[in-house]
Amino acid sequence: MLKQPLVKVPGSAGKGEIISIKTKLRHPMETGWRDNALGQKVPRNRINKFICSFNGKDVFSADLHSGISTDPYLMFNARVSESGTFRFIWYEDGGREYVKHWNIEVS
Amino acid sequence: MTRMTLDTIKLTRRQALAAGSGAALALAVQGFIPDAAWASPTDAKEMLTNLTGGALLKKGRVHVTLPRITDKGPFTRITVAVDSPMTDGDFVKAVHLVAERNTVPEVASFFFTPMNGKAEITTRIRLKKTQIIVAVAEMSDDTIYIGKGRTKVSRGGGGCG
Numbered sequence: 001m002l003k004q005p006l007v008k009v010p011g012s013a014g015k016g017e018i019i020s021i022k023t024k025l026r027h028p029m030e031t032g033w034r035d036n037a038l039g040q041k042v043p044r045n046r047i048n049k050f051i052c053s054f055n056g057k058d059v060f061s062a063d064l065h066s067g068i069s070t071d072p073y074l075m076f077n078a079r080v081s082e083s084g085t086f087r088f089i090w091y092e093d094g095g096r097e098y099v100k101h102w103n104i105e106v107s
Numbered sequence: 108m109t110r111m112t113l114d115t116i117k118l119t120r121r122q123a124l125a126a127g128s129g130a131a132l133a134l135a136v137q138g139f140i141p142d143a144a145w146a147s148p149t150d151a152k153e154m155l156t157n158l159t160g161g162a163l164l165k166k167g168r169v170h171v172t173l174p175r176i177t178d179k180g181p182f183t184r185i186t187v188a189v190d191s192p193m194t195d196g197d198f199v200k201a202v203h204l205v206a207e208r209n210t211v212p213e214v215a216s217f218f219f220t221p222m223n224g225k226a227e228i229t230t231r232i233r234l235k236k237t238q239i240i241v242a243v244a245e246m247s248d249d250t251i252y253i254g255k256g257r258t259k260v261s262r263g264g265g266g267c268g
Contacts, residue, residue: 018224033210059222067206067214069182069231076217079193079224 005100007088012105013080021052024073025090025098031066047072049091055084080106151207155243158203158216162251169202169244169254180234180260189226189244189252193219199226201245208238236260 008022025047032044050072051061060076072090083106090098155164172186191199198221204214217228226244234240237259244252 031210054222057222059220061218063216063218065213065215066211067204067209067232069233071231073229073231075229077223077225077227079222 005088005090005098007086007100007102009086009102009104011103012107015106016079016081017106018077018079019104020075020077021086022073022075023050023052023088023100024071026071027090027092029064029066029068029070029072044093046093047090048093050074051089051091052076052078053087053089054078054080055082059086080104082106148207151205151212151241154212155203155205155241159243159245159251162249164243164251164253166253168252169242171240171242171254171256173240173256173258175257176259176261177234178261180236182231183234183258183260184229185232185240185256186227186229187217187242187244187254191226191246193221193224193226195221196247198223198247199244200247202226202228203243203245204232205241205243206232206234206238207241209233209235214240234258234260 004026006024006026010019013019027047028045029047030042030045032041034042036042046066047064047068049061049063052059059078062074064072078086083104086102086104088100088102092098168190170188170190172188173183177183185204187202187204189199189202191197193199199219201219202217204216205212206214214232215230219226232240237257239255239257242254242256244254246252
């Protein structure tokens with residue numbers, strides 16, 4: 001399965017404008033309760049944390065549990081007052097991280 | 108003739124367990140006993156108390172948008188919006204989602220800052236069966252508001268969650 005984070009953020013915005021941010025990561029979000037075709041347990045593999053930061057400051061974070069669907073999708077808002085870079089990090093159970101950056105110009 | 112619902116199955120399972128292991132084994136063969144224990148609204152309430160520290164839950168300000176009926180329980184779109192100016196002095200600290208009839212009731216916790224501008228979150232959650240989803244919002248002045256939404260998961264549309 002492709003594990004590329006998908007992020008939808010406008011490239012430019014007015015000062016103080018509230019923009020909508022859509023993020024999605026292709027990920028199975030295995031709960032660890034499912035059996036595969038051979039009758040073996042599929043090991044647990046979830047995204048447990050998501051953090052969005054802007055210019056080094058945390059904007060939004062989320063603790064995700066088994067109740068979140070496959071391909072965790074999150075849509076939230078951010079108020080931007082200066083140009084800078086959004087940084088999105090997804091933390092997997094095994095310690096792996098998926099990172100995505102996005103530049104935005106504020107005029 | 109009474110129609111057998113999930114609740115009656117659950118009851119018979121309990122009775123069977125109390126009656127003897129033979130009956131329980133028969134039910135296990137039919138696949139009625141899941142690996143993890145069934146969650147109940149009581150568990151969800153306990154979990155909420157742990158999350159909020161036993162504070163008083165006020166009604167209002169939290170709006171939960173859910174489809175009235177869905178045939179895709181594992182992909183239920185949910186929007187939680189909280190009435191808040193989101194300024195430095197008055198903002199929403201966190202929103203917790205609890206699905207009380209799922210295998211594990213906790214779904215997610217979202218943490219906001221004044222930089223969000225709007226306390227609104229849209230995501231997709233897994234629903235095992237028809238149930239009420241509870242959203243709890245923690246404000247910056249430590250008051251806690253609660254909002255609820257209900258979705259009917261149509262027959263055969265539930266997911267592992």
